Amino acid sequence: MAELQLREAIRAAMVEEMQRDENIFLMGEEVAEYNGAYKVSEGMLDMFGPKRVIDTPIAENGFVGLGIGAAMNGLRPIIEFMTFNFSMVAMDQIINNVAKIRYMSGGQFKFPIVLRGPNGAAGQLAATHNTSFESIFSTIPGLKIVSISNPDDAKGLLKSAIRDDDPVLFMESEKMYGMKGEVSDDPDYLIPIGKARVAREGKDVTIIGHNKSYWVAMKAAEMLVSEGFDPEVIDPRTIRPLDLETIIASVKKTNRCVIVDESNPYASVASEIGFLIQREAFDYLDAPVLRVNAKDTPAPYAKNLIEFYMPSAEDTYKACRQVLYAN
Template sequence: MAELQFREAIKQAIDEEMESDENVFIMGEEVAEYNGAYKVTEGLLDKYGFRRVIDTPISELGFAGIGVGAAMNGLRPIVEFMTFNFAVLAADQIINHASKARYMLGGQVSTPIVFRGANASAGQLGATHSVAYDSMYAMFPGLKVIYTSEPEDAKGLLKSAIRDDDPVLFMESEQMYGLKGEVTEEEDFTIPIGKGKIKREGDDVTVVATGKMYHIAQNAAKELAKDGVECEIIDPRTIKPLDIEMIIESIKKTNRCVVVDESHPFGGLASEVGFLIQREAFDYLDAPVQRVTLPDVNAPFSKPLFDLWLPDAKNVVEAVNTVTYRK
């Protein structure tokens, strides 16, 4: 095992896929000469040159469209957005073209493209730079959405995403690029898209969390364990397709569930998981599903207000205490 930062694991995945397939290339703002806004692409320009590591103008709609066209013509582009907040400008290419090309052309065209970059809040960057977009894109048929929590998952799933013949949105938390974790040195390591993972065994309550909320859930579980409450933590890793079967099997054991989601309450991952649980496992529940989300208000700039706005371990502990009737 090697200890890598989150950014290093992502770069390793990109490097390995570019080395093994000459059709893979990466494009985006500052990915080449500047080595990437978060240093994910550091050194790739020197290794692969300007034809495969391409700096673009500040025009998300434009370079996303170039990427979609390249994918339709047999290449495998990786389109980096400095943040998915900026990718809103490219939503037409993602939603109306990449996701629908195979369907509208009767399967004659595939669009093997990865859109990747920072998702959700990063700190005091204001309301327009602090939105989680994973649930929004997961709504559209034809798109796969990945939101990883640890370096090894990031490497294995990004390699699978690059090889996938359909468009994949690969989302990363800006606050986690420096996060370190053990990454297998297994040759050509991949993780199948759509497979979640139980990352903490427990019998009292199932906690579903992804992205940086996974780490919030882990901190809460450590506090709850001091009081004898053992959480089973599931990291879906893939938002769509969602491994709901794993979640259901866990609930059959624990009979309780809390979903921790860094999006707003209406229409987010927590809402969808809650619905699927009541449809598939209603008779196993001993308490209503609880969710921990952002409030239904935009991100504040003020540091004290921002800290109140973002879910934390205390919120998760309160939700677990509610479903276990300890509150």
């Protein structure tokens, strides 16, 4: 084990895998000469040279397309988006090619491509740089979506994503790149995609949160513990395929659930999880499933407003008390 920043854990996963398999390469804006916009790929150009760590023009639609061609021809590209806000430029490539080529070729093409980068809000970046895209992408069959909350998961899940023969969208966070944590140094440290983590066991209420929202959930849990409640916290880690089994087992135990999700609320990840819970655990629910999302507006710029806009531990705590009928 070593204590690494989240960015270092991601780098370690890429470096280890690139050393293991020469077909893997990294491509994106500023990943090489500048050592990465967020210093995730720092030192990798020196290590692997310009053929395997490739700077691209500001042209997401183009370099995702290059990655698709490379993957179809046997390479295993890792494409970095400076943020997933810019992946919108490549939506046609992602939705119509990345997600569908394996299907449309009748399985003749394997599709080992990882599209990674920070997703979601990161402070005062204004409306166009503060969107969470996992719910938009997760509606498309053919994409696996991982969203990580800590350095150890980042490494174990990114290595699994790189070794996966299907396309994986790997979602990080600018806000968490500096977060430190113990990380496994096992060169084959693989966390399976599609497996949630029960971060805190409890019996009174299930709180579900991924990525930054996981930390919101944990903070709300602390507040509840101080009042004598015993919450359970689940980090789904993979948005699709979702580990429904773990979630349903938890809700059947606690009989109530609050989902924290920084997507905008309408048709969000929380919407889907909420639907699945009522379908699978209806007779076990003692209260409606509640969710805490970003507000249903574009993200504001002003500091006080963006703080109000984002799901907070306070809101989550209140929602938990509501489903606990603790009034």
